[in-house]
Amino acid sequence: MTADKERTVLSVTQLNEYIKARIDADRFLGSLWIRGEVSNFVHHKTGHLYFTLKDENSLVRALMFASSASKLKFSPENGMKVLAHGRIAAYIRDGQYNLYVDAMEPDGIGALYVAYEQLKRKLEGEGLFREDRKKPLPKIPTRVGVITSPTGAAVRDIINIISRRFPYAKILIYPSLVQGDGAPEQLIAGLRYFNAALAADVIILGRGGGSIEDLWAFNNEALAREVASSRIPVISAVGHETDFTICDFAADRRAPTPSAAAELAVPETEELKRKIHNIIGRMDTLVSSSIRIRRKSVETLRDSRVLCDPLRILDEKKTRLVMDTQQLEGVMRLAIKEKKARFEKNASKLEALNPLSVLLRGYSAVFREEGGLVKSVRDVEVGDLVVFRTSDGRLGARITEKEEYPG
Numbered sequence: 487m488t489a490d491k492e493r494t495v496l497s498v499t500q501l502n503e504y505i506k507a508r509i510d511a512d513r514f515l516g517s518l519w520i521r522g523e524v525s526n527f528v529h530h531k532t533g534h535l536y537f538t539l540k541d542e543n544s545l546v547r548a549l550m551f552a553s554s555a556s557k558l559k560f561s562p563e564n565g566m567k568v569l570a571h572g573r574i575a576a577y578i579r580d581g582q583y584n585l586y587v588d589a590m591e592p593d594g595i596g597a598l599y600v601a602y603e604q605l606k607r608k609l610e611g612e613g614l615f616r617e618d619r620k621k622p623l624p625k626i627p628t629r630v631g632v633i634t635s636p637t638g639a640a641v642r643d644i645i646n647i648i649s650r651r652f653p654y655a656k657i658l659i660y661p662s663l664v665q666g667d668g669a670p671e672q673l674i675a676g677l678r679y680f681n682a683a684l685a686a687d688v689i690i691l692g693r694g695g696g697s698i699e700d701l702w703a704f705n706n707e708a709l710a711r712e713v714a715s716s717r718i719p720v721i722s723a724v725g726h727e728t729d730f731t732i733c734d735f736a737a738d739r740r741a742p743t744p745s746a747a748a749e750l751a752v753p754e755t756e757e758l759k760r761k762i763h764n765i766i767g768r769m770d771t772l773v774s775s776s777i778r779i780r781r782k783s784v785e786t787l788r789d790s791r792v793l794c795d796p797l798r799i800l801d802e803k804k805t806r807l808v809m810d811t812q813q814l815e816g817v818m819r820l821a822i823k824e825k826k827a828r829f830e831k832n833a834s835k836l837e838a839l840n841p842l843s844v845l846l847r848g849y850s851a852v853f854r855e856e857g858g859l860v861k862s863v864r865d866v867e868v869g870d871l872v873v874f875r876t877s878d879g880r881l882g883a884r885i886t887e888k889e890e891y892p893g
Contacts, residue, residue, distance in 0.1 A: 499578065506576035509583060515574040520546070520585060520594055524566045535562065537586065539570060548572070550587040555831035558590060559702075566591035598698050602705050605732055609707070614714050615735040621719045623750065625738060626758070629656050630751050631686030631718070633676035636661040640694040640723075640744035647748035655752050658686055664693035669703035674712045683716050689716065690747045692723030692732065706730035713737050723747030744751045851875040863888045 496504065509515055522539030529535055533552025538545050548570060562568065572587040591597040609615065615651065629649060634641050636659060648657055662670040673691065680686045692703070703709070704724045713720050713736040722737035723744040734740040741747035744812035852860040855871040866872060866885050874881040 497845060498581070502578040502581045505581075505583075506578055509574055509576050510550045510801055512574075517573060518571070518861055520570045520572075522568065522570070524544070524562050524568055525564055525689070526560055527564050535587075537562065539568075546585050548585040548592065554588045558601075559597040560592065561604055561738050562590065574645050586727055598660070598702060598705075598771050602698075602732070605705065605710075606735065609710060609732065609736065614710065619714075620738040623719050623721070625753070627655055627687035629658060631658045631660065631676075631680040631689040633660045633662050633673055633680075633689065633691045634693055634744070635664045638664070638694055640692060644662065644690060644745075644748045648752050651749065651754045652752035652758070657881045663703070665696065665700045668759050670706035670709045673703065673706075673709050675718055677712050684718065686718055689718050689720045690723055690741075690744070690751055691724070691737065692744050692747060693722055695726040695729065701725050701729060701731055704733040706732070709733060709734040721747045727775065728844070849883075850877075857883070863890045 494742065503577060507837040520539055522541055522545075523682055525538045525540055525545075527535070527537040533555055534651040535555045537548050537550075539548050540546075550572075566888060568590050569587040569592075570585065571588045572585050574583055576583045577584055592600045613619070632641060632644055634644070641659065645657055648655055658680075660679055662672040662676050664673070666887070677689065677691070680689055691704075693704075701724055710732045713722065713733050721739045721741050722731070722733045723741040723746065724731045725743075728743035731739075739750055741750050779797070851874070853873045853875060854860055854866065860866055860872060866888065868885050870885045872883055874883060
């Protein structure tokens, strides 16, 4: 057998180190784009992203550190086709190589567009865009708050249109960045400024046109929530007519351009004058009609008998009172007559039952000496004292004999 000194024998570690050195030395593997489908996606609490990129036949493990992941404009999801940029590096301990990703974008669709759609679905699912929670714009605002760049064309258009349409409105400008880092925070500060003291009747939030990158500040989640929670109605006017941002959906009204927002915010003076004139005309017609109706009512009352000859009304009332009195007296007499007849009838019945009436016809009643009525010969004995009660007095007697008739 050949001795080890005649062979090249490597340890596992040496092999992995050799492979890593070869990979690290390959300039092509140091910077390349990989197309694949995201799977096994994990967003670690540290901010690092762990996932696998795969196609129909193979897969490669991938890692994106938090410093790079924080720059993504969208959230990777399982099943999403992406283009990932990075480098291939071997991990000596496990003998595996990984793709270390430093940039990533959706395959075929821009990262900003994907992020826009993801945020739109999220906020729409929360009900942030519901029409029933949106506030109506004031009819005649006297203070219009404008949050935009103080040097752009948008602010000039807004000022010109409001001044021409409704010069009575005071325009309050809150200067803010409208693109780039820090823009969402300044736009949010403007909304809070006006809401803190209700310093405006309506707020216009917007800027002129630009690319999706230029308008991206208005797709900020925190800004959209601030717009939706504003106590003051908000008009979103970002970009051109075909541009839509998240703020457009969260606002109470969306205007296709800043100029259109100014027209929505305030009425047109001449049109308002015409409306007021029409209202005054309708009020005059209604008041005149009401006066005519009431005048006719007064005339009818003036010509009525009550006011023209009040004594006649009193005579009628007196006549009615006399008639009612007579009718009442008749009813009372009849009632008394009926009561008297009933009384006499009952008195006759009572008189017929009165024992004294029997005595008047020649009969007398016999009582024992102690006062009990003698109803039978059995009630007394020979020798007992009895009292005879007649209609005009009483007689004392003693029983000398008694005879009981057979039943």
